[in-house]
Amino acid sequence: MKAMDPASQQAGRQAMQWAELLAQHTEAAGMLTRTYLTPTHQAAAAALTQWMEQSGLRVRRDNAGNVIGRYEAAPGCEHRPALVTGSHFDTVRNAGKYDGNLGIVLPLACIAQWHRAGKRFAFPIEVIGFAEEEGVRFKATLLGSRTVAGTFDPAVLENLDGEGISMRQAIRAAGLDPAGIAGDAWSPASVAAFVEVHIEQGPLLLNEGLPVGVVTAISGASRFMAEVRGLAGHAGTVPMHLRRDAAMAAAEIGLYIERRCGIKPGLVGTMGILEVVQGAANVVPGLASFSIDIRAEEDADRLAAVADVRAEIERIAARRQVSIDVRQTHEAASVPCAPRLQAALARAIERAGLAVRHLPSGAGHDAMAMAPLGEVAMLFVRCGNGGISHHPDETMSTEDACIAAEVFSHLVEQFQP
Structure with missing residues (x-):
């Protein structure tokens, strides 16, 4: 200098x-x-x-x-x-x-x-x-x-x-x-x-x-709040293949966000809130909520990631037999x-x-x-x-x-x- x-x-x-x-x-x-x-x-x-x-x-x-x-x-x-x-x-x-x-x-x-x-x-x-x-x-x-x-x-x-x-x-x-x-x-x-x-x-x-x-x-940034509704059950008696676990559905979505937003520099995705509503150690979670925050320098990259995440949410919900309500809370170009x-x-x-x-x-x-x-x-x-x-x-x-x-x-x- x-x-x-x-x-x-x-x-x-x-x-x-x-x-x-x-x-x-x-x-x-x-x-x-x-x-x-x-x-x-x-x-x-x-x-x-x-x-x-x-x-x-x-x-x-x-x-x-x-x-x-x-x-x-x-x-x-x-x-x-x-x-x-x-x-x-x-x-x-x-x-x-x-x-x-x-x-x-x-x-x-x-x-x-x-x-x-x-x-x-x-x-x-x-x-x-x-x-x-x-x-x-x-x-x-x-x-x-x-x-x-x-x-x-x-x-x-x-x-x-x-x-x-x-x-x-x-x-x-x-x-x-x-x-x-x-x-x-x-x-x-x-x-x-x-x-x-x-x-x-x-x-x-x-x-x-x-x-x-x-x-x-x-x-730019896109933010959402989501609620997953599954079926609560006893942690010791509900077989794994019959579970409709709201928390595991949310966790799988979080891992997909991490993978999808890690493929291009400047694109980031975060699940900053993840909560099992009225959760207990011996209960299969029936209700979970989470946030999504996706940002990118280029709007096209952000919007493509958002579309892919929302599509994956639908696939995960169908496969795990849970319902997922997604509500957008913020959108900025x-x-x-x-x-x-x-x-x-x-x-x-x-x-x-x-x-x-x-x-x-x-x-x-x-x-x-x-x-x-x-x-x-x-x-x-x-x-x-x-x-x-x-x-x-x-x-x-x-x-x-x-x-x-x-x-x-x-x-x-x-x-x-």
Whole structure:
């Protein structure tokens, strides 16, 4: 790698410091948990507001609670479409420090360096701290980015949290107006592109010794819940060939999903929930439930796998003489990253003297919700600890933060709207 720019080093260190400070805003002692519009979440929003203002941005909040900072363009360019960046500042329960948060504080730290140097660009830069992405409190995801993109579903305002508080009530209690969310949508004409910086949440960059990578697409996902009904019986008296075992049918389906989704790179399948309902050690299971999650960079690969899995479910049900009800719970198409932005990120990585690695994102991100507004791109940053994420052992190095700051800075400095 080439010698690093001092401003990028300073930005990387600042981003890591801010990530540590954000992690102090938690609802649970001894772990990081920060859910949508709780007092802790509001305190984190206030911290982001302060840092944005100190970095030369003009800050506003919309009615979903997004924290939005605008770094104004050079004189005469104020009305041009903005380069938009950002990520989310809510977390899962017992989270890591960098998922989401890095994509806010790292671009902000870069802007702080430009502000100190008096540097402006031929376009504005908007940094968004999306208020909600994870869906923990109200079981609805990407609320912040869907608000900006104009795809927020008002039906979720009636969703209740664990204490029976509706999302509508929580928004009002935070001093915001749920009726104003529809009016907070941005015009596509105001957005030149959206670029999200994010930890990889996986081991590929770590295993290949690379600090950053260029995301090719955010994988589409199909999710289902299934219920298997067989016939319960005594574990000691029902012969094996006469059993209608719901659990073994579910297990066979799980093994097929593993085989089918293992035949092509980028295609993954998971049975994350598998439950024997009212099971007992001495009873042949009569009822089981399970989940299916199938994802792929290419929608055609995902949909073909889904079709094959559903066909196999029918065959297994017929052979084992059980009934299987499958209900779809989620469907999201793949979101490709813009080729010209991928190329720009690749040039910035090469300029830093590093090898370029292209890879898909198997996880969903705010960038996928922002796609209706225009071109999107993502820069992945290496995770430590085997690539673990959504976990307190999630980590990354200050050196990698500095490298990411240099790559992001070069992207912005060379950006053409």
